[in-house]
Amino acid sequence: MVIGGSSGLGRALAERLARAGHSLVLVSSDLRDTQALAADLALRWGVQAVPMALDLAQSPLPLAALDAALAAMPPLTGLLLAAGMNREGDEPGQAPASFAALTCANYTNLCHLVDHFLPRLRREPRSWIVGFGSVAATRGRTRNAAYSAAKRALQSYFESLRHFLAGSGVKVQFYVLGYLDTNLAFGQRTLLPRASPQRLADAVYRRKDSDFGVSYYPRFWYPVCALLRQLPWTVFRRLSF
Numbered sequence: 001m002v003i004g005g006s007s008g009l010g011r012a013l014a015e016r017l018a019r020a021g022h023s024l025v026l027v028s029s030d031l032r033d034t035q036a037l038a039a040d041l042a043l044r045w046g047v048q049a050v051p052m053a054l055d056l057a058q059s060p061l062p063l064a065a066l067d068a069a070l071a072a073m074p075p076l077t078g079l080l081l082a083a084g085m086n087r088e089g090d091e092p093g094q095a096p097a098s099f100a101a102l103t104c105a106n107y108t109n110l111c112h113l114v115d116h117f118l119p120r121l122r123r124e125p126r127s128w129i130v131g132f133g134s135v136a137a138t139r140g141r142t143r144n145a146a147y148s149a150a151k152r153a154l155q156s157y158f159e160s161l162r163h164f165l166a167g168s169g170v171k172v173q174f175y176v177l178g179y180l181d182t183n184l185a186f187g188q189r190t191l192l193p194r195a196s197p198q199r200l201a202d203a204v205y206r207r208k209d210s211d212f213g214v215s216y217y218p219r220f221w222y223p224v225c226a227l228l229r230q231l232p233w234t235v236f237r238r239l240s241f
């Protein structure tokens with residue numbers, strides 16, 4: 001199941017998984033995108049691909065339709081949480097509805113999805129849960145305030161999840177991502193190059209059985225983020241990025 005499977009990284013993951021012969025459930029808020037992609041993947045790779053609409057910004061999340069879709073499919077062995085939502089004006093002082101939507105779509109509802117599907121994933125001898133964070137969460141800035149806080153919280157939840165599932169057949173992985181060449185970063189001025197979502201999807205698939213916990217992608221972000229974390233406040237507060 002690819003959450004956020006209609007564009008960017010999620011779409012690239014769906015392509016990669018279909019190419020490897022996996023049945024798929026593709027979830028996004030706009031059914032038209034996942035419908036077209038699912039039909040295309042089914043045709044090209046001969047896999048079962050089911051499009052589903054779900055707005056992650058709403059609460060509580062209605063999950064009955066996803067359960068019904070899964071009932072007609074092979075057992076669930078992977079949950080890839082590639083959805084991400086940011087918006088202009090995500091700064092301290094924003095309206096509660098905007099804050100709630102960003103928190104639900106980037107954190108709470110992703111955790112609810114994990115919790116909901118955990119019993120199924122644990123029943124399988126080998127399964128896989130992947131979360132995606134952002135280097136934007138390394139230090140809190142004026143911009144992307146709720147998005148970054150949600151991503152940092154998601155990373156902490158994934159560490160708890162990995163701890164909880166240690167020694168089980170469920171691999172828990174979390175990628176901290178730098179800029180990607182996708183809609184989410186469209187029009188943004190980026191200090192460092194953007195990574196290809198297809199190459200990232202290949203790397204994610206290649207490492208699916210590895211118990212690494214957290215990984216930065218591209219890897220040069222690891223030392224960059226380590227440096228950012230060490231910057232004294234007097235320097236950090238002057239940076240505008």
Ligand SMILES: NC(=O)c1ccc[n+]([C@@H]2O[C@H](COP(=O)([O-])OP(=O)(O)OC[C@H]3O[C@@H](n4cnc5c(N)ncnc54)[C@H](OP(=O)(O)O)[C@@H]3O)[C@@H](O)[C@H]2O)c1
Binds near residue numbers: 028
């Ligand atoms: N792009 C970057 O530079 C960057 C940097 C760091 C981290 N990331 C993270 O990398 C992951 C992939 O991002 P991306 O660049 O591939 O983004 P993207 O191209 O904008 O795709 C985002 C996906 O999430 C879905 N989505 C967004 N809001 C949703 C909602 N409310 N309900 C249901 N689905 C929703 C979108 O579907 P709909 O359009 O149908 O809503 C789409 O499938 C995200 O977790 C993102 O936070 C991205």
